[in-house]
Amino acid sequence: MTLPDGSVLEVPAGSTAAQVAERIGRRLAQAAVAARVGGELVDLSTPVDQATTVELITLDSPEGIQILRHSCAHVLAQAVLRRYPQAKLAIGPTIEDGFYYDIDFGQPFSQEEFSALEEEMRKVIQEDLPIHREVHPRQEMIRFFQERRQPYKVEILQEITDPTVSIYRQGEFVDLCRGPHLPSTGRIKAFALLSVAGAYWRGDEKRPMLTRIYGTAFPTAAELQEHLRRVEEARHRDHRRLGRELGLFAVSDEVGQGLPLWLPKGAAIRRTLERYIVDLELRAGYEHVYTPPLARTELYKISGHWDHYRENMYPPMKVDDEELVLRPMNCPHHIMVYKQAQHSYKELPVRIAELGLMHRYERSGVLTGLARVRGMTLNDAHIFCRPDQIKDEFLRVVRLIQQVYQDLGFHDYVYTLSLRDPADTHKFVDNPLMWETAERVVREALDELGVTYRTDVGGAAFYGPKLDVDVKSVAGKYETISTVQVDFYLPERFQLEYIGADNQPHRPVMIHRGVISTMERMTAFLIELYGGAFPAWLAPVQAVVLPVADRHQTWAQQVLARLQAEDLRAEVDGRDEKLNRKIRDAEVQKVPFMLVIGDREVENGQVAVRQRGKGDIGSIPAATFVERLARLVRSRRLDLDLDRV
RNA sequence: GCUGGCGUGGCUCAGUGGUAGAGCAGCGCACUCGUAAUGCGCAGGUCGUGGGUUCGACUCCCACCGCCAGCUCCA
Incomplete structure (x- = not known):
């Protein structure tokens, strides 16, 4: 057989992967947890003498760690059954950074029972039970x-079509499983149970809710500790925590759930983003409008939202003879803007943009700080174009997205093309020709851009295919930030027209697109991405002036005035506190620049610049600093290096 | 919405069936200070809300509201 390094190894007939490892070396034999044979992961006990290639998997590889965690999930299940013999096991897969097991305890289960459960797991590990596949x-x-009496396992088995299935046995415990697994339970060295939560069986709200126990396992205790430390650190980047600590936004019971208040500093970030994106869009040929956040219910009956989206809309209110609803999206309003005039084929595409305030009724359990709210302002636009312009417009939007991501410092993102599920005529508008055309044009555009994308069948909007751009968050999850949607449907519903070269009316196509998402979600994302330490152009306070003593206040105020004259966001910390304290507070508030002003600076018309996270970088004339900071801000650079501007 | 957990001054958190605590923040006074928390003092809470049990509830029970983790949902 062939090894990964290309060498060839002869083994006796009937040899297992473990024996191959033994032949290669004792260290490897001890470290191996599984093997990859002809591309497939198998147990060490699998005979491999017929195989052409064999690669041994250790805990140094991602696959090895997955196997470790999967086996740990089995140990958890075994411990559960020992302590709760009546428990019904559902599924126990590995996930990023750990594993979970869904279990029907038939009774409430709380996290307080973790330590006893972990104790039982340690026993199972100590017993070092061999894990056998059958x-x-x-x-x-x-x-x-x-x-x-494991009905969930029975249900899974009933849906499998293969004539045979594999099970894994360790001691008295048996689980239905594809494997592979560790050779024995004793190989688990470091694990922890993390949390407990409810999860519907098969992810279906209408099926029983099971108890999901989350845990994780690592090759060594040190790695486990390191992971727990990282999780703890991530908590400090949580935008809700930073939002409070940095005074960016607040949610108040009195105002209502999911209805955040933008405090002055958060508003400064938002205003910066808004001005940035609006300017960019104006340059890109968009026309910005303002339309009201309310509309007659009738408008949404025409658009179809009333039928397809009502459960996410606030209920209507009656005023005089009108029935009004808070808009859940802006498209109908923008359509009405388009309809205010006749359009010639020569003036298309018409690109109507707005920072549109919308309200959506989101189920209470999903609300999260600024990231998931009920009242939000979307960086929205609707492009009305001829069918022959779709591809080009689509390309322009994707390029705009790419530029914005560069300015905001997003580097890790993926494209997902969501298509309809042709079988689901309930969710998706039933018009196969329309779908096929739209899907083809979008694919052509993406191919032309040369971007790689994955497809999600069934993920489309009800009116057409869409491209989502998901950006990797600090937590490692991908979050949808931008979206581009082709829509042949609403123009039909609203009887939109343009006059073609043939002097006849034609139907335009709409492209819905959001580049920086809602102001709320984007701000939440940026807070976490930068951990509150924003680049200068986004920082709510770009510089804080720190007079050393009272006699330096006058010059401090003058420096402040010069900063403000250049539209820089600055403050004077005139409190009766020591310099060290002011510096500490400014650092904690993550202000990019601190300008210390003492006798020397007053005398020379200078400021002693301290850069966030770096410290004192020397004194320069106040005018020089103002000019450099203004340039840095204008450049939207992501670093704070004043010498490079 | 569902499962589990949590709710004590603006914030972070102690605490107990028998008259509510700390640190930070706030306010006052003193210090006038050179690169990550000056000192002293003062004030601040119907212990989420509403019921119930009890001689007595912040503590025990119930309901509701909100928050957190996850599930579900997400045009």
């Missing part, structure tokens, strides 16, 4: 799990 006829296993 393959049996599926029907036999259905009976087997019926006898063991």
Whole structure:
């Protein structure tokens, strides 16, 4: 057989992966947890003598760690059954950074029971039970799990079509599983149970809610500790925490859930973003409008939202003879803007943009700080174009997105093209020709851009295919920030027209697009991305002037005035506190620049510049600093290096 | 909405079936200070809300509201 390094190894007939490892070396044999044979992961106990290639998997590889965690999930299940023999096991997969097991305890289960459970798991690990794979006829296993009163396992088995299935046995514990697994439970060195939460069986709200226990495992205790430390550190970047600590936004019970208040400093960030994106869009040929956040219910009946989206809308209110609703999106208003005039084919595309205030009723459990709210302002636009312009407009939007991401410092993002599920005529507008055309044009545009994308069948909007751009957050999750949607449907609903070269009316196509998402979500994202330490152009306070003593106040105020004259956001910390204290507070508030002013600076018309996170970088004339900071801000550089501007 | 947890001054958190505590923040006074917290003092809470149990509830029970983790949902 061939090894990964290209060498060839002869082994006796019937040799297992473990024996191959032994032949290669004792250290490897001890470290190996599984093997990859012909591209497939298998247990060490698998005979591999017929294989052409064998690669041994250790805990140094991502696959090895996954196997470790998967086996740890089994140990958890085993411990659960020892302590709760009546528990019904559902599924126990690995996830990024850990694993979970869904279990029906038939009674409330709380996190307080973790320590006892962990104790039992440690026993299972100490027993060092060998883990065996067995393959049996599926029907036999259905009976087997019926006898063991494991209905969820039976249900899974009933949906499997293979004639045989594999199970894994460790001591008295048996689980239905594809594997592979560690050779024995004793190989688990470091694990922890983390949290407990409810999860619907099969992810279906209408099915029973199970108890999901989350845990994780690492090759060594040190790595586990390191992971727990990282999780703790991530908590400090949480935008809700930073939002309070830095005075950016607040949510108040009196105002209502999901209805955040933008405090002055958060508003400064938002205003900066708004001015930035509006200017950029104006340059890109968009026309910005203002339309009201309310409309007659009728408008949404025409658009179809009333039928398809009502559960996410606030209920209507009756005023005089009108019935009004808070708008959940801006498209109908923008359509009405388009309809205010006749349009010639020569003036298309018409790009109507707005920072549109919308309200959506979101279920209470999903509300999260600024990231998920009920009242939000979307960086929205609707492009009305001819069918032959779709591809070009689509390209222009994606390029705009790419530029914005560069300015905001987003480097890690993925494109997802969401298509309809042709079988689901309930969710998606039933018009196959329309869908096929839209999907083809979008694919062509993406190919032309040369971007790689994944596809999500069934993820489209009800009116057309969409491209989502998901940006990797600090937490490692990808969050949808931008979206581009082709829509052949609303123009039909609203009877939109343009006059073609043939002097006949034609139907335009709409492209819905959001580049920087809602102001709320984007701000939340940026807070976490930068951990509150914003680049200068976004920082709510760009410089704080720190007079050393009272006699320096006058010059401090003059420096402030010069900063403000250049539209820089600055403050004077005139409190009766020592310099050290003012510096500490400014650092904690993550202000990019601190300008210390004492006798020397007053005398020379200078400021002693201290850069956030770096310290004293020397004194320069106040005018020089103002000019450099203004340039830095204008350049939208992501670093604070004043010498490079 | 569902499961579990949590709710004590602006913030972070102690605490207990028998008259509510600390630190930070705030206010006052003193210090006038050179690169990450000056000192002293003062004030501030119907212990989320509403019921119930009890001689007595912040503590125990119930309901509701909100927050957190996750699920579900997400045009």
